[in-house]
Amino acid sequence: MITQAPRPPRRKARKLIRTDTAPSVTRTTVTPEMAIDWLDKANTNNRTLSDAHVQRLARDMKQGKWVLTHEGIAFDPSGILLDGQHRLWAVVIAEVPVEMHIWRGVTREALMAIDCGKSRSLGDVLRLSGGHGQVNNRHIAILRAMLSGFGTPVQLSTAEAAAALDRHGEAIAFSIEVLPQAKRVTTAITRAVIARAFYSADHDKLRDFGRMLGSGVVPDAGAISVVLLRQFLAERAGASRNERLARYAKTQRALVAFLSSERITRLYAASEEHFPLPEEVAG
Numbered sequence: 001m002i003t004q005a006p007r008p009p010r011r012k013a014r015k016l017i018r019t020d021t022a023p024s025v026t027r028t029t030v031t032p033e034m035a036i037d038w039l040d041k042a043n044t045n046n047r048t049l050s051d052a053h054v055q056r057l058a059r060d061m062k063q064g065k066w067v068l069t070h071e072g073i074a075f076d077p078s079g080i081l082l083d084g085q086h087r088l089w090a091v092v093i094a095e096v097p098v099e100m101h102i103w104r105g106v107t108r109e110a111l112m113a114i115d116c117g118k119s120r121s122l123g124d125v126l127r128l129s130g131g132h133g134q135v136n137n138r139h140i141a142i143l144r145a146m147l148s149g150f151g152t153p154v155q156l157s158t159a160e161a162a163a164a165l166d167r168h169g170e171a172i173a174f175s176i177e178v179l180p181q182a183k184r185v186t187t188a189i190t191r192a193v194i195a196r197a198f199y200s201a202d203h204d205k206l207r208d209f210g211r212m213l214g215s216g217v218v219p220d221a222g223a224i225s226v227v228l229l230r231q232f233l234a235e236r237a238g239a240s241r242n243e244r245l246a247r248y249a250k251t252q253r254a255l256v257a258f259l260s261s262e263r264i265t266r267l268y269a270a271s272e273e274h275f276p277l278p279e280e281v282a283g
């Protein structure tokens with residue numbers, strides 16, 4: 001005898017949350033004059049401004065790399081600015097008009113949902129946009145360390161990072177390939193030094209340096225600099241700027257000694273850049 005399986009209980013349909021009036025949106029060319037007027041009259045209660053973020057956006061605007069997206073400027077029904085102060089300040093700083101979507105009539109309750117999603121990392125954005133392969137945060141960290149060198153850590157906009165990856169993607173991939181993962185030894189900084197050296201040093205020697213540094217197996221007494229560097233890196237894991245700079249400078253000095261077969265007895269920090277990037281040489 002065939003019996004009919006019991007039907008699952010019906011679920012009550014959820015009611016959609018509706019608002020009395022829907023926000024409206026227009027595509028508008030926002031001029032610096034419009035931006036400063038809105039900031040002066042409508043930006044009455046917003047979050048603390050991030051100057052670094054404003055500067056990144058402004059650089060993209062100046063270079064013609066600003067991209068129109070669904071994100072833009074949002075005002076509440078009374079004309080108060082709810083979202084977009086960084087974009088508006090960037091227009092002011094860049095002194096160029098850019099197109100944006102201007103939303104009006106957005107309820108203040110919407111603030112509970114604005115910017116609350118999981119933010120995409122720079123690596124996520126570049127990977128999803130296509131054209132850069134399987135780039136991830138490791139590639140971006142190496143890129144930043146590589147471009148920073150002995151200087152202040154660079155802050156890149158998406159457009160700037162994309163352009164830099166186009167220039168240095170091969171060098172970064174090489175540094176990941178030749179330096180195997182090793183705790184405290186394999187970092188964005190040590191790989192950044194190898195990536196810089198990619199443009200001027202013998203690639204076979206760089207492979208030997210990376211293999212020895214990563215594995216700890218140093219068969220040649222002439223490679224004592226690798227031993228000294230590995231010991232230093234294993235003991236120094238601080239995240240401060242001075243610690244990071246020390247790791248960069250000593251990795252440079254160790255690599256210079258290794259490439260020239262110099263037998264050093266103590267690992268000092270390099271005081272100048274030994275592996276300039278092509279654009280630095282051209283500059």
